[in-house]
């Protein structure tokens with residue numbers, strides 16, 4: 635297996651939530667799916683867990699139903715003994731990252747140039763606030779800042795129990811093909827993840843608690859088992 639593999643998938647592929655395929659979910663996952671008031675959200679949750687279980691099953695060499703997913707205190711799905719992985723969904727789009735050596739976090743958002751900008755006030759560090767005031771960035775630039783921060787807190791595993799304004803990531807456009815080091819010293823967490831913006835139609839970022847991965851393999855996940863570059 636390559637060190638870091640990234641799968642993109644369409645959660646609305648009907649085969650991903652077909653009852654026979656979704657039979658690999660455990661009781662807790664089925665209960666969670668049943669709690670969604672909206673059927674489309676329930677279906678997408680199921681599809682995400684199907685992708686997670688099937689990719690991990692292939693790596694571990696066990697049936698998807700036997701992948702022993704646990705959750706940390708902040709709700710992150712994990713596997714004792716690895717590999718490390720993380721899932722993100724936005725609408726019908728999903729990204730799933732899997733890494734044999736280091737914790738990873740991924741976040742995807744649908745680009746929305748008309749997004750309300752007011753809520754970004756609460757997520758800016760002091761340096762980002764200065765950049766914001768100097769340039770009045772577009773909504774998509776602010777969304778990109780958001781996915782960078784979310785990828786980092788997901789790689790750490792604590793989600794937004796870490797205040798987003800405590801992370802200093804930077805608003806500026808960077809080369810999407812380059813990892814960059816970030817220093818985190820916030821809310822009792824001190825670490826040095828690396829971060830990369832991901833190219834594509836949506837806005838997405840990937841963080842890794844370890845050195846930059848030399849090679850990211852991008853694949854598309856289809857239920858029929860075909861994985862296309």
Ligand SMILES: CC(C)(COP(=O)(O)OP(=O)(O)OC[C@H]1O[C@@H](n2cnc3c(N)ncnc32)[C@H](O)[C@@H]1OP(=O)(O)O)[C@@H](O)C(=O)NCCC(=O)NCCS
Nearest residue numbers: 682707708709710711721722723741788791792793794795
């Ligand atoms: C992690 C978090 C940022 C994800 O936000 P979101 O808007 O649902 O965004 P995404 O679609 O990108 O990610 C969801 C996926 O991230 C994963 N995830 C959940 N909690 C996570 C965490 N703490 N760290 C990393 N990944 C996490 C799950 O796979 C989840 O999808 P699934 O449940 O359908 O499998 C947000 O849920 C959060 O801040 N959680 C922590 C809150 C907390 O402190 N909880 C404590 C009690 S459980």
